[in-house]
Each structure stands twice: as C-alpha cells, then as structure tokens.
Amino acid sequence: MSATVAIVIEGVLAREVGEAVITQGQRLYWGLMEAYNVALVSDSENPEATKHWLKVNGFNKHPYITFTQPADPEDPAERRMRHISRLRQVGCNVELLIEPDPQIAAHVMANGVGVLNYLHPNYSNPRFRPDYQEIVTPWSALVDEVERQRALREEDTRPHMEAL
Secondary structure (H helix, E strand, O other): OOEEEEEEOEOOOEOOOOOOEOHHHHHHHHHHOOOOEEEEEEOOOOHHHHHHHHHHOOOOOOOEEEEOOOOOOOOHHHHHHHHHHHHHHOOOEEEEEEEOOHHHHHHHHHOOOEEEEOOOOOOOOHHHOOOOOOOOOOHHHHHHHHHHHHHHHHHOOOOOOOOO
16 A cells, blocks of 8 residues: 555645645645655535635646545544544555644644644744734734835845745
8 A cells, every 4th residue: 555645735735815826835746746645635615616726726636635524523633633534444544644733733643643734934824823822913013014024025135036
C-alpha cells in the first residue's frame, strides 16, 4: 500500500476568505505527487462547489477526497480524525496530514499521524497564529499597522517579486 498525504483544502490550497488559490499550497500539491498518493480533505458545506473549484483551478490528480458529513463531530480536531479514518477505510495509508490549524495539527499528531502545519501569514486564519488574542483591535491601531507595512515595502530594495 502506497503512502498517502492528506491535504486540507481550506487554508492550504484555497484562501480562507474568497476563492483564490494559495500558490505555495498549489506547489505542495504538485510536488507531493512525486512521492505520495495525495488525498484532499475539506470542511466545506458545499462539496459540489468545492469539487468545481478544484477542477477549475487544476487540482485534478488526487484519487481521493473526503468532506465533512452531517454526523461528524462538532469539534474540529475530532472531525479531522474522522476524515483520516474515512480515507483509511478506502485503503489510504495516511502517513502525513498538511493542516493549517495548529490545534487540529497537535490533536492529529497526538493520535499518531505525522503532521505538517502549514501557516502562511497572508492566508492563514488569524486565530491560528500563536500571537492571536481575542480582542477587538482599535481602528487607529489598524491604520498604524497599514502605514508601518507601507513604509517597510517602500524601503525594500529587493526587486518586486511576482505577485502571489
């Protein structure tokens, strides 16, 4: 039985907000095809729309995909274990999960599955960040941060890289 890597669509292949492809996730998808069977995992409430998004964006070489079912647990970490269990039931030897949520990643790892925690500052859900605090940021602080980042970009002497 070949080794399988399971990739979570939301937050690894697709932005959490909107439908844009995450370029680094796309590269992971294609790069991992060389050494693994690739299976996809989704928490989408609309599997048909997700399948369409995958097809339109060229994610078409994975033999397996699993979606959240109505009977799945509410707890996201337990739900992810259910996804892995479903993949194993169809013959996938899941050795690695690529997961954007650190809490889910920790739970899956504690249950014996290798995990690559994919975090990208431009695409990850802010609540996944280790410095996240559940407080409302004052508008003035947001404006100050935008200005700070603009100033940093202006000072950047590197050639402008290809847009993501």
